[in-house]
Amino acid sequence: MTTQLDAAPALELIVLDMAGTTVRDDGVVETAFQRAAERTGVADRMPWDDALAHVRATMGQSKIDVFTHLAGGDREAAERATAAFEGAYAEIVAEQGVTEIPGAADAIQGLKDAGLRVVLTTGFAPVTRDALLDGLGWRELVDLALSPADAGRGRPAPDLVLTALLRMQTSSVAAVAVAGDTVSDVESGRRAGVGLVAGVLTGAHESAALRLAGADVVLDDVTQLRSALSERGLLPLVPSV
Known part of the structure; x- marks a missing residue:
């Protein structure tokens, strides 16, 4: 029997939050x-x-x-x-100074090596977002970084996720995964209708809150995301060049 998971399309795009998910916050x-x-x-x-x-x-x-x-x-x-x-x-x-969540840059590169596009999103204004990217040296690492000013509304509205989908010319919302450390991240992904929403425990909110908001999976940190996608058969069969 074919299940919904079996029928799920391979992902094309990963939308990742910044502070608390890929960038250390420390209060x-x-x-x-x-x-x-x-x-x-x-x-x-x-x-x-x-x-x-x-x-x-x-x-x-x-x-x-x-x-x-x-x-x-x-x-x-x-x-x-x-x-x-x-x-x-x-x-x-x-x-x-600014530091990454341990292993975040390698995790992002691993997702790209698997054939996925990676977009960072944040509630910060573009000037702060860009300062973080420069501080981390991530300008060339990610495909795009978006703030609410680029999309219309901030989270929990779906605008940031849908703007990422449009900018990356992704084929469908089902081919998008979202990961973040807050209830707002999870709700944004759910409202956008993406194929998978992951919560991570390196930031603001705990597992119970993330699951209640609709997270499909809750991970210790972003470094576990590629394995979680692989286990669900969601990685592209042939990585893009």
Whole structure:
């Protein structure tokens, strides 16, 4: 009997999150949010513990959307806070440097060697995204990197995933896999209708939350992704050149 898994097409495209999935966070996002909130007063309408809880729950989402909530819907204040966040994040990266999740670059190269295109996505603005790529030396490693500004809406909307599909001229959403460390990453992949959504445990959210959001598989880290795809028969039969 042919199962749905047996009938699944080989993948063509992998969409990977950045901070927490391929790039080490080590609390940098939370610290940058705190600096931005302090500098702009955007979270003054609620206790800081409540604001921080919202930041943690919405990890992976567009930063402007997170700050809009914290600012009580005041878009102008949210834009100022988002700019302050991007500035604070850049400060921290300059202070501490930027490092990959151990083995992430090799994992990305392994996926490419298997015949897959690899696109990175993030809730950061393009300037921060590009600073991370430059800091890691990943400009030539990945096929593309996208921010909400490139796609329309940030996660959990499907826009980043679908923009990656269109830019890479992928044949169908079923030929796309998504991997990320947050509920928003998982929900974005599910809403896009991709062939497989993987959660990873190197970032913001735990296994139970990722599975509840709809992850097909939860991995310790991104280095396990190629093996997980191979076990499911989802790698291309003939790697592309």
